[in-house]
Amino acid sequence: MRQPKTAGMPDPRRSVPRTDTVLADPRIVAAGANLSPAVVKATVRVAQARARSGQIAPDAVVGEAVAGLPQAATSLRQVLNATGVVLHTNLGRAPLSASALEAMVTAAAYVDVEFDVETGARARRGRGTLAALRAAVPAAGDVLAVNNGAAALVLATTALAAGREVVVSRGEMVEIGDGFRLPDLIASTGARLREVGTTNRTCLRDYADAIGPDTGCVLKVHPSNFRVEGFTSEVSVAELAGLPGLTGLGVPIVVDIGSGLLAPDPLLPQEPDAATTLADGADLVTCSGDKLLGGPQAGLLLGRAELVERLRRHPLARAVRIDKLTIAALEATLRGPLTPTCVALHVSAASLRARCDHLCAELLSDGVLGPGQAASLAPEVVPSPGAVGGGGAPGLELAGWAVTLPQAFAVALRRHDPCVVCRVERGRTFVDLRCIPESADDAVLEAIRSVALQRDPG
Numbered sequence: 354m355r356q357p358k359t360a361g362m363p364d365p366r367r368s369v370p371r372t373d374t375v376l377a378d379p380r381i382v383a384a385g386a387n388l389s390p391a392v393v394k395a396t397v398r399v400a401q402a403r404a405r406s407g408q409i410a411p412d413a414v415v416g417e418a419v420a421g422l423p424q425a426a427t428s429l430r431q432v433l434n435a436t437g438v439v440l441h442t443n444l445g446r447a448p449l450s451a452s453a454l455e456a457m458v459t460a461a462a463y464v465d466v467e468f469d470v471e472t473g474a475r476a477r478r479g480r481g482t483l484a485a486l487r488a489a490v491p492a493a494g495d496v497l498a499v500n501n502g503a504a505a506l507v508l509a510t511t512a513l514a515a516g517r518e519v520v521v522s523r524g525e526m527v528e529i530g531d532g533f534r535l536p537d538l539i540a541s542t543g544a545r546l547r548e549v550g551t552t553n554r555t556c557l558r559d560y561a562d563a564i565g566p567d568t569g570c571v572l573k574v575h576p577s578n579f580r581v582e583g584f585t586s587e588v589s590v591a592e593l594a595g596l597p598g599l600t601g602l603g604v605p606i607v608v609d610i611g612s613g614l615l616a617p618d619p620l621l622p623q624e625p626d627a628a629t630t631l632a633d634g635a636d637l638v639t640c641s642g643d644k645l646l647g648g649p650q651a652g653l654l655l656g657r658a659e660l661v662e663r664l665r666r667h668p669l670a671r672a673v674r675i676d677k678l679t680i681a682a683l684e685a686t687l688r689g690p691l692t693p694t695c696v697a698l699h700v701s702a703a704s705l706r707a708r709c710d711h712l713c714a715e716l717l718s719d720g721v722l723g724p725g726q727a728a729s730l731a732p733e734v735v736p737s738p739g740a741v742g743g744g745g746a747p748g749l750e751l752a753g754w755a756v757t758l759p760q761a762f763a764v765a766l767r768r769h770d771p772c773v774v775c776r777v778e779r780g781r782t783f784v785d786l787r788c789i790p791e792s793a794d795d796a797v798l799e800a801i802r803s804v805a806l807q808r809d810p811g
C-alpha cells in the first residue's frame with residue numbers, strides 16, 4: 354500500500370541511510386572499535402527503525418546509534434569503594450595490585466602455563482605460582498590451588514571422606530553467605546556429616562567418641578562471619594592433633610581457615626593463619642585467595658604432601674581447576690608488593706584523618722562551589738570505623754575517619770561516573786577513604802563537587 358505523501362516533501366523513510374553507509378561512518382567506526390560487529394549492527398538497526406517510524410530525523414541515525422552503543426565491551430563498571438569495608442563481597446572482594454593486573458594481561462595471551470620452553474615438553478600447570486605459595490608457607494609439605502575456597506573444601510572432603518564420615522563440631526556448621534551452608538556443601542560430596550558437641554561447647558571427648566574406622570577426616574571450620582560469646586568452648590587444632598585415636602587410625606585433620614592469612618597479622622588477632630595452623634598439627638588447610646590474602650578468586654590447599662597429591666590426582670580436581678589468569682594474578686600477589694587489601698587494612702587513622710580534612714577543606718574553600726552550595730553540603734570530618742568484611746573478623750573495628758554529606762549524596766554519587774559507593778548512617782552519607790587509593794582522592798573530590806553543582810546549580 355502506498356503511503357500518503359505531503360506534496361513536495363520526500364518520504365523521510367526513503368532517506369533513512371542504508372546500513373552499510375551508517376556502518377562505514379567514521380563516528381560509528383570509532384565508537385564501535387572495541388565492540389562486536391553484531392552489537393554495532395543491531396544498535397544501528399534500532400536507530401534506523403526509529404527514523405523510519407518518524408521518531409528521529411534520518412540524518413540523526415548516526416548520532417543516535419553512537420549514543421546507543423555500549424561504552425565498552427564489558428558491562429562491569431569500576432567503582433570507588435568509599436564504604437570503609439575492605440573486602441566488600443558485592444564489590445568483588447579484594448582489588449588486585451598493579452603487579453597482579455600486569456600478570457593477568459601477560460597471561461591473557463598465549464603463555465607457557467603448561468609448557469617448558471627449554472625442552473618443549475609439557476610442564477606442570479601453574480608451577481611458578483605453587484612454588485611461590487610453598488615459599489610463602491614453608492610449613493606446608495605441598496600446595497594446590499583451585500577455583501575458590503568452597504571448591505577447596507569440596508575437593509578435600511570428597512577425596513578424603515566420600516562414602517565415609519566427616520566429623521565436625523556443631524559450633525562450626527556455618528553459612529558462608531548467600532544461602533550457602535557448609536553442611537550442605539559437604540553432604541553434596543557424598544560424605545556423611547558426623548556432628549559432635551553443641552552450638553556453644555564442644556570438647557575433646559566429643560571428637561574422641563565420634564572417631565572410628567569410618568571416619569574420613571576431622572574438619573574444623575573457622576566461623577569467620579560470626580562470634581559466639583559467653584559459655585563457650587572449642588577444641589584447638591593442637592589439642593585435636595594430640596588425640597591418640599586420630600593418629601592411630603591415620604585420620605587427617607582438615608582446617609578451613611576461611612580468609613587466607615598465610616602468617617599471623619597482629620591487627621587481626623582472632624584470624625587463624627595457615628602457617629600457625631599447620632604448625633599446630635593440621636594435615637590440610639584450606640582457604641580463599643580473594644579475602645585477606647588480597648589476591649584473585651581462588652581456593653588454596655596446603656598441607657602434607659601425600660594428601661595434597663591425593664587431591665591433585667582426584668578426578669574432581671580437574672573440575673575445580675583454576676584458570677591461567679588466576680594462576681598469574683595469584684603468583685604476582687604472593688611475590689609482588691603489599692596488596693591494596695593489606696594497605697587498606699593497615700592504613701593509619703591519622704593519615705585517613707589528614708585526607709578527610711583535606712577533602713573537607715577543598716569542598717569548603719576552593720571557589721568551585723559557591724558559599725551557598727558549600728554550606729548546604731555541610732561536610733564534616735567524623736570518626737568512622739572500617740571493617741574487614743568478606744565475612745572476616747566480625748566485630749573488629751578498624752580506627753578511621755570519614756567525611757559526612759547529606760544523605761541524598763549517596764544515591765547521586767553511586768550514579769556518578771566514576772561511581773562512588775558510600776555508606777549511609779544516621780541520615781548522613783559517609784565518604785570513607787580507607788579503601789580509596791590515595792591517588793584517587795581527587796576523583797572523589799571531583800565527584801562530590803559535580804553532584805553538589807547538579808543539585809544546587811547556584
Ligand SMILES: *Cc1c(COP(=O)(O)O)cnc(C)c1O
Pocket residue numbers: 501502503504506529574575576577578609610611612640641642651652744
Ligand atoms: C569465605 C569462606 C569460604 C568460601 O570461600 P570462597 O572463596 O568464597 O568459595 C569457606 N569457608 C570459610 C570459613 C570462609 O570464610
